[in-house]
Amino acid sequence: MDFGDTQEEAQFRAEARAWIAAEAPTYLIDSLTKSGFGGVKTGDFDPMVEAKLWQRKKADAGWACIQWPVEFGGRGASPMQSVIWNQEEGVYGKLSGSFIIGQGMCAPTLMAYASEANKARYLPKLASAEEVWCQLFSEPQSGSDLAGLRTRAERDGNDWVINGQKIWTSGAHHSDFGIVITRTDPEVPKHRGLTMFFLDMKSKGVVIKPIKQANGESGFNEVYFDDVRIPDSQRLGEVGGGWQVSLTTLMNERLAIGGGIATGFPEIKELVDGLALASGRAIENPAVRSKLADWYAKSAGLKNTSARAMTALSKGEMPGPENSIGKLVAGGMMQDIAKFALDLQGLGGVIVDPELAAHSARLQAMLLRSPAVRIEGGTDQILRNIIAERVLGLPEELRADKGMPFSKIPSGN
Amino acid sequence: MNFDFSQDDKMLRDQVARFLSDQCSSKTVRGVLEGNAAYATEVWDGLVSMGLTGTAIPENYGGVGAGYLSLCLVAEQLGAFLAPTPFSSSVYLATEALMLFGSDAQKDHWLPKLAAGETIGTLAVVETVAQTTAEDMALRFSAGQLTGKKLIVADGGISDFAIVLARNPAGDLGLYLCDLQAGGVVKTAVDTVDPSRNSTSLEFNGCPAELLGTEADGWAQLETVYDRAAVLFAFEQLGGAQSALNMAVDYAKQRFAFGRPIGSFQGLKHMMADMYVALKLAESNCYYAAWALSTNSPDLPLAAATARVSATQAFQLCARDNIQVHGGMGFTWEFDCHLYYRRSNYLTLQLGGLTEWEDKLVSSLASGDAAA
Ligand SMILES: Cc1cc2nc3c(=O)[nH]c(=O)nc-3n(C[C@H](O)[C@H](O)[C@H](O)COP(=O)(O)OP(=O)(O)OC[C@H]3O[C@@H](n4cnc5c(N)ncnc54)[C@H](O)[C@@H]3O)c2cc1C
Numbered sequence: 001m002d003f004g005d006t007q008e009e010a011q012f013r014a015e016a017r018a019w020i021a022a023e024a025p026t027y028l029i030d031s032l033t034k035s036g037f038g039g040v041k042t043g044d045f046d047p048m049v050e051a052k053l054w055q056r057k058k059a060d061a062g063w064a065c066i067q068w069p070v071e072f073g074g075r076g077a078s079p080m081q082s083v084i085w086n087q088e089e090g091v092y093g094k095l096s097g098s099f100i101i102g103q104g105m106c107a108p109t110l111m112a113y114a115s116e117a118n119k120a121r122y123l124p125k126l127a128s129a130e131e132v133w134c135q136l137f138s139e140p141q142s143g144s145d146l147a148g149l150r151t152r153a154e155r156d157g158n159d160w161v162i163n164g165q166k167i168w169t170s171g172a173h174h175s176d177f178g179i180v181i182t183r184t185d186p187e188v189p190k191h192r193g194l195t196m197f198f199l200d201m202k203s204k205g206v207v208i209k210p211i212k213q214a215n216g217e218s219g220f221n222e223v224y225f226d227d228v229r230i231p232d233s234q235r236l237g238e239v240g241g242g243w244q245v246s247l248t249t250l251m252n253e254r255l256a257i258g259g260g261i262a263t264g265f266p267e268i269k270e271l272v273d274g275l276a277l278a279s280g281r282a283i284e285n286p287a288v289r290s291k292l293a294d295w296y297a298k299s300a301g302l303k304n305t306s307a308r309a310m311t312a313l314s315k316g317e318m319p320g321p322e323n324s325i326g327k328l329v330a331g332g333m334m335q336d337i338a339k340f341a342l343d344l345q346g347l348g349g350v351i352v353d354p355e356l357a358a359h360s361a362r363l364q365a366m367l368l369r370s371p372a373v374r375i376e377g378g379t380d381q382i383l384r385n386i387i388a389e390r391v392l393g394l395p396e397e398l399r400a401d402k403g404m405p406f407s408k409i410p411s412g413n
Numbered sequence: 414m415n416f417d418f419s420q421d422d423k424m425l426r427d428q429v430a431r432f433l434s435d436q437c438s439s440k441t442v443r444g445v446l447e448g449n450a451a452y453a454t455e456v457w458d459g460l461v462s463m464g465l466t467g468t469a470i471p472e473n474y475g476g477v478g479a480g481y482l483s484l485c486l487v488a489e490q491l492g493a494f495l496a497p498t499p500f501s502s503s504v505y506l507a508t509e510a511l512m513l514f515g516s517d518a519q520k521d522h523w524l525p526k527l528a529a530g531e532t533i534g535t536l537a538v539v540e541t542v543a544q545t546t547a548e549d550m551a552l553r554f555s556a557g558q559l560t561g562k563k564l565i566v567a568d569g570g571i572s573d574f575a576i577v578l579a580r581n582p583a584g585d586l587g588l589y590l591c592d593l594q595a596g597g598v599v600k601t602a603v604d605t606v607d608p609s610r611n612s613t614s615l616e617f618n619g620c621p622a623e624l625l626g627t628e629a630d631g632w633a634q635l636e637t638v639y640d641r642a643a644v645l646f647a648f649e650q651l652g653g654a655q656s657a658l659n660m661a662v663d664y665a666k667q668r669f670a671f672g673r674p675i676g677s678f679q680g681l682k683h684m685m686a687d688m689y690v691a692l693k694l695a696e697s698n699c700y701y702a703a704w705a706l707s708t709n710s711p712d713l714p715l716a717a718a719t720a721r722v723s724a725t726q727a728f729q730l731c732a733r734d735n736i737q738v739h740g741g742m743g744f745t746w747e748f749d750c751h752l753y754y755r756r757s758n759y760l761t762l763q764l765g766g767l768t769e770w771e772d773k774l775v776s777s778l779a780s781g782d783a784a785a
Contacts, residue, residue, distance in 0.1 A: 001482060001704045002415045009414070080414060269778070283779065286772075293771030296778060297723040301694030304416070304701045311416040325690045381679075387689055388682035392662050395677040 005084070012081050016063070016088040023057055024092050025050060032091040036262060037334075037365040039217050040094050048174055051095040052129050059128030065103055072111070072119060073127030079313040098171055102126055102133030106179050108252040110198070113236035113245055122177070122198075134175035134201070135249065136166040136223055141411060143168070144382050146181075147190045147243060148401075148409065151225060153182035153197065160184075160197065160235070162205075162228040168376075172208045172221040175201050179249065180225075181242050186407040193406055194242030197230050204228065215368035250378075261330045264337035264366055265299040268292065271341050271359050282344060291340060298329055321390040328383045331373035338367035416700065418482060425479070426486035432459055433494040439749045445497035446609040446752070451571050457498045461530030466504055470512070475525035481644075481707040485699070488645045492652030492728075495756050497609045499533050499568035501649065501763070505642040506567075507534025510576045510588060513641075514626040514634050519590060523574070535572040537563040537615055538635065544769060547586060547632040552617065554579040554589050554624075559617040565603050567763060569593075569613030577615075577622065578631050587629030591622035607759035609752065639764050643717040644702040647724035650760050651692070651699050654724070657731035657753040658688045661738040668740075681738055688731045695720070695727035718774035725760075725767045732757035 005013060028050060031043035042050045058064040059073060067082045068074025077085070086093060096103075107126050110119060125131040142148035151164025162182060172178065178201055185193035201208070205228035210218040237245040272292065275282040282288050306326065309319050341363045342349035354361035374380045388394045401409040418426075437456045444450055460466060468484040470476025484504070491500055508527050511520055511534075526532035539545055540552060540563060552561030559579055566575065577589045591598075597620040603612040625634075662685060665676030675681055702720035705713040732753040736743035743750040761767060 001418060001700070001707070003704060005414065083414075273779075283775070289775045290768065290771050292778070293718075293722055293774040294726075296774060297698060297719050297726070298694055300701070300719050301698050301723055304697035305693060307414065307416045308697055308700065311414065315417075322693060325693055329690060329694065381683070384683040384686035385679070387686040388676075392658075392685055392689060394662065394665060394682050394685065395674045397679070398673065398677060 009080060009084060012077075013084050013088060016085050019061060019063060020088055020092070023061070025054060025095075028095075029091060032094050034362060035091075035094055037362065037369040038215055039219060040097050042095075047095075048098065051098055054092060054095045055099060055129035059124075064129075065107070065127040068107070068111075068123070068127060073124035079310055083310050096129075098174065099129050099132060101135050101170055102129075102131075102175075102177075105135055105249045105252050106133040106177075106198070109179055109196075109236060109245060109249045112248050113196070114198075115233065118233070131176040132171065132174055133198075134169050134172045134178040136169050136172070136178045136180040137246065137249075138168045139165060140167050144379055146246065147194065148406075148411075149181060149183060149194070151180070151182045152186075153184050153195055153230070155184075155232075156229075158232050159229045160195075160232065162197075162199075162225040162230060164225050166223040166225075168211075168220045169208075169223050170220045170376075172201065172223050173210055173218075177201060178223075179236065181246050183406065184239055184242075187405050188240070189403055190401065190406045190409065191243045192240055194246070195239050196236040196242040196245040197234050198236060199228065199230050199234060203230070214371065215365070261302065261326050262334065263295070263299040263302065263330045264334040264370075265295050267359075267362060267366065268295065268337045268341050271363070272344070275344060277344060288344070295333060295337060298333055302326055302329055321386055324378070324383045324386050324391075327373065327377060328380055328387075331370060331380065334366055334373060335370035338363055338370055342367060416704075418486060418700075418703075422482050422486050425483050426490060429463070429465065429487050429490040430493070432463065433490055433496060437494040437496050439495070439752060442495045442497050442609050442752055445611075446607075446755075448608065451611050452499055452568070453497045456496055457500075457530070460496075460498065460500060464528075466500070466508075466530045467528030468504070470508060470524055470528045474520060475528040477528075482703055485645060485648045485703040485706070488648035489652040489699075492649030492756075492760075493656045495609060495653065495656075495752055499535065499571045499611065501642075501646065502535035502568035502572065503527060503533045505645040506536040506638060507572075507574070507576055509641050510536060510625060510634070510638045513637060514588065514628075515590075516626050519623075519625065523590075532573045533568065533571055534574050534576065535566055535568045536638065537566040537569065537575045537577040539566075540564050544765065550578055550580055550586055552577065552579045554581050554587065554622060557621055557623070558619040559589060559591055559622045560619055562614065562616045564614050565605070565612050566615050568611045569615050570600050570602055570611045571613075575615065576625055577617070578635060579622075581629050583629070585629040586631030588625040588631045588634055589622040590625050591617070591620055595621055597621075605759065607755035609756065610759060640714050640717045641706060643721040643764055643770070644699070644706045644713075646760060646763055647695070647699050647702060647717075647720040650724035650728040650757070651695055653753055653756055653760070654688075654692050654695065654728040654731040657728070657735040657750075657757075658685065658692060660749065660753070661685055661688065661731070661735040664742075665738055675738070684734050684737065688727075688734055691723070691727040691730050695723040698723045715774065715777035718770050718777055721764075721770045722767065722774055725770065728753075728757040729761060 028042050031041045035041035040047050062075050066075040066077035066085055070076050137146055139149045153160045153162050177198055179198045181194055181196050183193050184195040205226040207224040209222045211220055212218050272282040272288055277285055348357055351357040351360045352364045389396055436459055441453050445453055464477045465487050467476030468479050469481055472478040511523050541549055559577055573594055574592050577591050579589050580586055597618050599616040601614045603614050605612045665681055666674055668675045698720045702716040705716035736750045739750050742748050
């Protein structure tokens, strides 16, 4: 067991650090440092423009998506180098938030299922964020029960014709492409009648409508398909094999969301370090200390768990479903922390204006964003089901629709 | 970075697990629990013959010198099998205190005996039914003798010697080595929530004793010993938590209600998923603490407190909810659920309870700059 860098790791770190010191957009550091829990903040600058600039710069110098093969725009780096890069990139990494879905989920799916020609065409531009991708999975009638989706794809010569609706599609409004899962056969049990494609979001018949979120931002969208034509060459995997393909995407989703996940611990620590309560200094208060210890133990536990996963990855082992714990722990914790943090500040805790209350804007953003963490990418309940069934081997949920052709499944409306 | 145990450490762990699964069934644990013996002597003898009492003792003192990473995995297995032996008192506490603070003569005298398992030692601290503070320590050391009472000493009834926290005539606390065989000590068994581990009060009526090492700096020394032992206790808790979770999962797969296995009910599934999450967090924190212990990292106090807090949480949760998963059977003497429940609460209060370790955690956070 050894936590230090090996000689090669140290050398790699020094190289990364030097490049970042020379090239990073230092003018954004203040706003990025305060940013988080919702859209990235870049002060007077446009966040998407700044994000693409930084990504492009990294790509040109070989620092984008460094674990990818060189021919796809990466650096062929090891998992450990990628951890080191993330540590060194620090707050600038927040700029890439809008690219996580494309680079962390769509790309691995393309690598596993796209043709060589398509990989060569799309992956390098995905790495440099010249093209941004989104994930069109959830529908109004199927979120947790993803395999219950209804968007139809029907074959027409060399094309497929898509009709239906997706929802909660993060970043669809600034995406160039997306991967979309559709139903190609409603007469077989639900998991078997699905097929995956990728499509140009500017295709005729695609309509994107932003949804205003509970926290006031607009990160996700409704996406409508009205006779949208997709060439068969943009199919990923077999006809009827879409469920298998989606598992690749979702497994990577948990890795992408789970590693280095925000917990809110640094925010609560900073708050209580400087705060006075009616009874004295917050950090001396026994209730505060007890909660702080619990939250520190949880966030350290997550950090150490992902360090173990990285060690396993670098030995060539696959990360298992146990990585589901990251988001499960962090989401609830962040919500608890935000609530407690506001509670320590009297009525002033409700103030969002950073001019009036230094800490509140960030903690308020955390309060209002954290419910989403417990839903996106698999709800808390679904993650517990996964742990129970796939890690602990407990018997499967009773499924009312088991083995039934999709067209016969009751839908409640 | 390489955040995993070595193959050698894992082989040792498996070897210990095999031995304990042969020799330390719940019947063995119950033998002690029901008062047939003060500890499981065959298990102890087996551990000794495998050299485990000397795992972290250097070879020049008769130990194996395998180090703390190995010892952590041994502790995990002892916890998993609820081993009713004085291993923690003798190895994590007495041996540690001697190695850290003993004079050369004391180390020469005691360490080889401890390594060989000929001698069992313990640490005697607690005097009142309250959280322990330096101010409350009343037991006195004067003119080479100890006078006063330690209310509850783990394995006090089994140990050959004790390292005793006591106050000297100058008012300073020191750690004193006292041969419990020499006479003048009244040992009285104490009933506790976990009778599968020996607990005894020790009354010293002018017993000969000597200062451990050269300085009467007992409280600081105690804290150092506790930080190190906390990691090893945390591994025992981790092992216990894993066993309790396994027991719950196995039962939930077999027991039927409403025409289906109870493990298919989401109320239970989610309960066990939460047990698993607590266990994983504890495991990862324990691994980090093992590293900090094995390298004497400046991070040790924080890492130890973190491991201790999450391992305590994990074992308490797993032991408690294992009973719930078992329904009425879980509340019988016959089923083993209560063995874990008892042990989890017993281990929580060794070295001070959860509240004290939470407090220590925050104090070490405040003094360092570790941001998780
Ligand atoms: C901020 C945000 C961004 C998102 N981005 C995307 C995106 O980019 N692309 C995309 O495709 N989707 C996206 N999603 C959608 C997300 O994946 C779904 O919202 C999620 O999977 C839950 O589905 P649902 O909303 O239909 O809720 P439902 O599935 O209707 O769930 C409602 C409640 O029922 C519970 N429930 C459902 N099934 C079970 C079960 N078997 N056992 C126990 N409880 C159950 C759920 O836990 C939940 O509490 C996003 C969501 C959010 C909030």
